[in-house]
Amino acid sequence: xxxxxxxxxxxxxxxxxxxxxxxxxxxxxxxxxxxxxxxxxxxxxxxxxxxxxxxxxxxxxxxxxxxxxxxxxxxxxxxxxxxxxxxxxxxxxxxxxxxxxxxxxxxxxxxxxxxxxxxxxxxxxxxxxxxxxxxxxxxxxxxxxxxxxxxxxxxxxxxxxxxxxxxxxxxxxxxxxxxxxxxxxxxxxxxxxxxxxxxxxxxxxxxxxxxxxxxxxxxxxxxxxxxxxxxxxxxxxxxxxxxxxxxxxxxxxxxxxx
Numbered sequence: 001x002x003x004x005x006x007x008x009x010x011x012x013x014x015x016x017x018x019x020x021x022x023x024x025x026x027x028x029x030x031x032x033x034x035x036x037x038x039x040x041x042x043x044x045x046x047x048x049x050x051x052x053x054x055x056x057x058x059x060x061x062x063x064x065x066x067x068x069x070x071x072x073x074x075x076x077x078x079x080x081x082x083x084x085x086x087x088x089x090x091x092x093x094x095x096x097x098x099x100x101x102x103x104x105x106x107x108x109x110x111x112x113x114x115x116x117x118x119x120x121x122x123x124x125x126x127x128x129x130x131x132x133x134x135x136x137x138x139x140x141x142x143x144x145x146x147x148x149x150x151x152x153x154x155x156x157x158x159x160x161x162x163x164x165x166x167x168x169x170x171x172x173x174x175x176x177x178x179x180x181x182x183x184x185x186x187x188x189x190x191x192x193x194x195x196x197x198x199x200x201x202x203x204x205x206x207x208x209x210x211x212x213x214x215x216x217x218x219x220x221x222x223x224x225x226x227x228x229x230x231x232x233x234x235x236x237x238x239x240x241x242x243x244x245x246x247x248x249x250x251x252x253x254x255x256x257x258x
Contacts, residue, residue, distance in 0.1 A: 045172035076171035084206035085178040088142040095130040102157035133251035193220040
């Protein structure tokens with residue numbers, strides 16, 4: 001498993017120390033959510049970090065405190081595969097820093113058999129910068145395959161000369177086929193809340209999140225969006241959950257497209 005994350009960061013983590021650090025992270029135990037509908041015991045995802053890692057992150061004077069909100073929080077299940085029934089899902093993450101920072105996005109196709117990953121998409125242009133709050137990335141031209149598993153990563157470039165200190169986070173996802181009954185139900189409704197709830201009941205995280213974040217700020221969607229963000233916060237450190245819930249729920253949403 002350490003090899004997977006080393007491959008994910010080979011463009012940025014070129015030293016032996018970095019790989020050793022990632023290896024140690026992978027040895028840390030991970031709790032399994034008892035109520036996770038997508039927790040297939042025979043198909044566990046590679047261990048990932050839904051919140052930012054790195055040494056000091058974007059802190060410049062002192063070590064980042066363990067009691068402060070992480071620099072990056074991916075809006076995705078951390079301990080399971082988040083599912084999508086579309087081949088160009090929307091990716092979303094929270095950025096704490098109030099300054100505009102260079103971002104880098106990477107998407108890897110993951111082979112669970114040989115536990116190898118292959119880079120299939122990378123965004124690191126100069127205009128790809130952060131804003132404080134929730135970043136929502138849409139890629140209409142992206143073509144993913146049903147039945148395949150993917151890893152996606154977001155990194156903040158705090159210091160281009162010191163990439164080992166950049167905060168990053170990784171999440172796992174898989175693309176699944178849409179059940180025929182769900183296709184029929186979705187086609188029969190024009191109500192975005194009904195559609196979002198149908199996707200949510202089918203455990204299609206990325207479909208649900210896309211509607212909750214991209215649709216107009218209608219009162220009927222606010223509670224669903226709040227519920228999804230609380231799910232993300234509940235997978236973080238217990239001592240930070242209330243802070244993170246408040247930060248996510250009160251965040252401004254910034255749409256991006258590539």
